Amino acid sequence: xxxxxxxxxxxxxxxxAGLIAFIWSLNTGQYEDLDGAAARILEDDDDKPIGKD
Amino acid sequence: MTxxxxxxxxxxxxxxxxxxxRLARAEELSRQGVAQPDGSVHFTLSSPSxxxxxxxxxxxxxxxxxxGVRSVRVNLTLRRISVLLENADISILDxxxxxxxxxxxxxxxxxxxxxxxxxxxxxxxxALAVAGFAAMNVMLLSVSxxxxxxxxxxxxxxLISALxxxxxxxxxxxxxxxxxxxxxRGGHLNMxxxxxxxxxxxxxxxxxxxxxxxxEAYFDAxxxxxxxxxxxxxxxxxxxxxxxNAVIGLSRLAVKGANIIGAGGRLEYHAIDEIxxxxxxxxxxxERVPVDGIIxxxxxxxxxxxxxxxxxxxxxxxxxxxxxxxxxxxxxxxMEATRSASRSFLAExxxxxxxxxxxxxxxxxxxxxxxxxxxxxxxxLALAAFVVWMIAHGDWHQSLYVAISVLIxxxxxxxxxxxxxxxxxxxxxLFEEGILVRDGSALERMAEIDHAVFDKTGTxxxxxxxxxxxxxxxxxxEQMAYSLASLSSHPASRxxxxxxxxxxxxxxxxxxxxxxxxxxAVVGGKxxxxxxxxxxxxxxxxxxxxxxxxxxSFAEEGATPVQCEIRERLRDDAAEAIGELAxxxxxxxxxxxxxxxxxxxxxxxxxxxxxLAEQKPADKIARIDQLKEQGSxxxxxxxxxxxxxxxxxxxxxxxxxxASDIGRAAADFVFTRDSLDAVPFTFRxxxxxxxxxxxxxxxxxxxxxxxxxxxxxxxxxxxFAAIAMSLSSIVVVTNSLRLSRFGGRKRLSREAGxxxxxxxxxxxxxx
Numbered sequence: 001x002x003x004x005x006x007x008x009x010x011x012x013x014x015x016x017a018g019l020i021a022f023i024w025s026l027n028t029g030q031y032e033d034l035d036g037a038a039a040r041i042l043e044d045d046d047d048k049p050i051g052k053d
Numbered sequence: 054m055t056x057x058x059x060x061x062x063x064x065x066x067x068x069x070x071x072x073x074x075r076l077a078r079a080e081e082l083s084r085q086g087v088a089q090p091d092g093s094v095h096f097t098l099s100s101p102s103x104x105x106x107x108x109x110x111x112x113x114x115x116x117x118x119x120x121g122v123r124s125v126r127v128n129l130t131l132r133r134i135s136v137l138l139e140n141a142d143i144s145i146l147d148x149x150x151x152x153x154x155x156x157x158x159x160x161x162x163x164x165x166x167x168x169x170x171x172x173x174x175x176x177x178x179x180a181l182a183v184a185g186f187a188a189m190n191v192m193l194l195s196v197s198x199x200x201x202x203x204x205x206x207x208x209x210x211x212l213i214s215a216l217x218x219x220x221x222x223x224x225x226x227x228x229x230x231x232x233x234x235x236x237x238r239g240g241h242l243n244m245x246x247x248x249x250x251x252x253x254x255x256x257x258x259x260x261x262x263x264x265x266x267x268x269e270a271y272f273d274a275x276x277x278x279x280x281x282x283x284x285x286x287x288x289x290x291x292x293x294x295x296x297x298n299a300v301i302g303l304s305r306l307a308v309k310g311a312n313i314i315g316a317g318g319r320l321e322y323h324a325i326d327e328i329x330x331x332x333x334x335x336x337x338x339x340e341r342v343p344v345d346g347i348i349x350x351x352x353x354x355x356x357x358x359x360x361x362x363x364x365x366x367x368x369x370x371x372x373x374x375x376x377x378x379x380x381x382x383x384x385x386x387x388m389e390a391t392r393s394a395s396r397s398f399l400a401e402x403x404x405x406x407x408x409x410x411x412x413x414x415x416x417x418x419x420x421x422x423x424x425x426x427x428x429x430x431x432x433x434l435a436l437a438a439f440v441v442w443m444i445a446h447g448d449w450h451q452s453l454y455v456a457i458s459v460l461i462x463x464x465x466x467x468x469x470x471x472x473x474x475x476x477x478x479x480x481x482x483l484f485e486e487g488i489l490v491r492d493g494s495a496l497e498r499m500a501e502i503d504h505a506v507f508d509k510t511g512t513x514x515x516x517x518x519x520x521x522x523x524x525x526x527x528x529x530x531e532q533m534a535y536s537l538a539s540l541s542s543h544p545a546s547r548x549x550x551x552x553x554x555x556x557x558x559x560x561x562x563x564x565x566x567x568x569x570x571x572x573x574a575v576v577g578g579k580x581x582x583x584x585x586x587x588x589x590x591x592x593x594x595x596x597x598x599x600x601x602x603x604x605x606s607f608a609e610e611g612a613t614p615v616q617c618e619i620r621e622r623l624r625d626d627a628a629e630a631i632g633e634l635a636x637x638x639x640x641x642x643x644x645x646x647x648x649x650x651x652x653x654x655x656x657x658x659x660x661x662x663x664x665l666a667e668q669k670p671a672d673k674i675a676r677i678d679q680l681k682e683q684g685s686x687x688x689x690x691x692x693x694x695x696x697x698x699x700x701x702x703x704x705x706x707x708x709x710x711x712a713s714d715i716g717r718a719a720a721d722f723v724f725t726r727d728s729l730d731a732v733p734f735t736f737r738x739x740x741x742x743x744x745x746x747x748x749x750x751x752x753x754x755x756x757x758x759x760x761x762x763x764x765x766x767x768x769x770x771x772x773f774a775a776i777a778m779s780l781s782s783i784v785v786v787t788n789s790l791r792l793s794r795f796g797g798r799k800r801l802s803r804e805a806g807x808x809x810x811x812x813x814x815x816x817x818x819x820x
Binding site for chain 1: 105106109110127128129130131175178179182183186189190193194206209213217
């Protein structure tokens with residue numbers, strides 16, 4: 001029983017962290033140009049990530 | 054082409070008119086910018102020719118070097134470029150021209166981020182993410198209870214599940230509750246009604262069980278149900294977004310304003326709504342006429358093909374009536390507006406279009422038709438279960454439990470996925486072939502058609518005609534003709550350029566374009582002319598032979614003229630496509646605004662027996678309505694402004710990418726490649742998709758036939774419900790994915806080279 005009290009919150013927190021990370025990435029527009037992101041990684045010049053414009 | 058005859062054409066040096074066109078364009082472009090709080094101006098440019106990672110590098114590197122450009126960002130998925138200019142004084146035209154110099158066509162979008170749509174899409178995605186998170190965790194806890202957790206542990210697990218599930222249902226379920234509520238208020242049932250009922254009852258009952266230390270809770274069923282259904286919703290939304298973006302990407306800059314000749318002859322740019330009858334407008338070559346009016350000065354060749362379907366440009370002079378949407382080809386015109394934009398020909402067509410679209414509003418999507426039968430059946434079944442158990446046992450708790458498990462097990466989880474998955478896969482498959490589909494209902498309607506009505510000009514034929522013979526005597530003559538033709542936007546000149554291929558351009562002096570006649574220049578001290586027969590022979594030395602066919606002539610001063618013969622060019626595979634449609638039992642006919650003679654020639658060449666010529670938009674609509682009254686489902690394929698109402702009136706409709714903006718917006722499908730094979734392909738694919746949808750419904754019903762009796766007699770446990778629901782969804786999705794391998798289209802090697810650059814992104818959607 002004791003181990004449950006410890007493990008369940010850990011599992012939930014990890015899941016929650018994933019959810020928050022996803023919503024954050026969604027809100028910062030990281031899914032707006034998936035094809036572009038795939039192509040940009042092959043470029044050599046210094047490319048900064050998308051800023052808020 | 055008619056000869057200039059008695060009309061004295063105002064002669065304009067090509068360079069000057071280009072400069073004026075450029076200024077008008079700069080003015081028009083700059084209106085699309087959005088001013089930012091810090092004084093900078095933001096533009097979103099659409100550039101359909103962006104197609105790979107290299108394009109990103111080229112565009113971003115070169116544009117950011119331009120003076121006044123603060124930042125450039127290319128979006129490869131949407132094929133858009135976002136440009137931030139330092140201040141309002143910097144011209145966006147410089148950026149657009151730089152892009153054109155790099156080989157990218159671009160134009161600004163004014164309806165950029167459609168705020169409400171974007172919000173709806175991200176709300177759906179967020180709801181999906183929350184439901185996914187909850188489904189995973191609740192399922193984890195449920196698996197432990199199913200594998201034997203009991204007593205205090207089970208109660209704890211149920212309690213934690215409840216804490217996760219209740220907020221999730223409240224958040225992610227809103228989309229379904231809202232839709233179910235509006236359906237109920239409207240007095241009808243849709244699929245969301247049984248969904249909402251099942252989810253709410255499952256959560257309610259599980260809460261009751263949890264608080265009373267009961268054994269079974271359905272939290273996992275409720276949450277994973279929402280998760281699966283939201284996937285279906287999201288796919289549907291994604292498909293519509295992608296199609297809309299692609300269609301917006303195609304639209305050219307529509308007429309948004311015109312140069313008004315104000316007091317003292319000064320030109321002022323006004324938006325189209327501000328144009329009043331009586332105003333004088335200047336229409337430069339390369340512009341579209343914004344409102345109906347009368348020419349007061351000037352002569353020009355005008356392209357009416359989008360309006361009347363007539364293939365040959367018409368030379369019009371002073372006093373002639375102009376309709377909105379006419380394209381000015383050769384000379385500058387001054388016109389007087391006779392009607393305001395809201396009452397012009399264009400607006401009339403839009404009115405007809407709206408009326409026709411309303412007529413199609415009666416179509417009911419297959420999923421909704423299913424819901425009409427399915428929802429009441431399920432609710433009656435649950436009620437029957439409750440009544441039977443009450444009579445048999447008299448235990449209301451047990452009876453309610455059985456009734457709710459019937460509702461949960463019949464909840465249309467697989468049905469919710471049955472249609473959207475098929476449609477998304479079908480749309481992705483069509484996208485690979487360069488065909489854009491507006492929405493899922495278009496696919497359903499397309500599968501039902503039994504009659505195909507083709508427009509002629511621009512649909513069966515290419516917008517640019519073909520030169521059949523060009524008997525130039527030597528390479529130098531060809532070069533001269535090419536150099537002249539490349540300066541003109543007249544269809545005959547464009548045909549000649551296409552016919553001669555890439556040539557070196559000779560230096561020309563004193564270029565002038567004469568409306569209704571042709572184009573003239575001086576090469577090596579001699580005049581050369583390209584254009585109408587009579588006008589060209591004026592400078593030629595030899596006698597002109599009598600011309601039998603339509604065409605364009607070329608002559609050097611003092612030499613015998615060369616007559617090129619022009620014919621309308623059928624699209625690739627037009628005959629095969631029509632043959633294939635006819636073979637599948639579809640009646641084919643041609644409905645054109647052009648004159649009887651060319652229409653009958655084309656119809657004869659394609660082996661189409663039924664054809665009607667000189668059809669006005671109203672006649673075309675009447676023909677479509679007549680077909681509908683006879684009980685058939687006509688498919689309309691057309692491109693012009695005059696076809697737009699028919700495109701909306703037809704049971705389904707297709708338009709080529711070269712169509713007028715309004716026509717493209719009205720069509721269900723837009724095909725971006727040259728081949729007409731797109732029509733039978735779309736038809737076959739839609740039929741196959743329709744079969745798959747029916748198969749999926751069959752599978753879902755089969756599942757219900759097995760599961761419902763079990764639920765009815767009280768054998769269903771939460772474990773059973775979870776397995777059964779997931780299994781039926783997986784079967785349905787797997788069945789739908791068969792569509793992604795749908796092939797059978799003849800691939801032409803030359804077509805593959807010109808394939809739609811949009812195509813690698815389609816794969817992702819299919820995956």
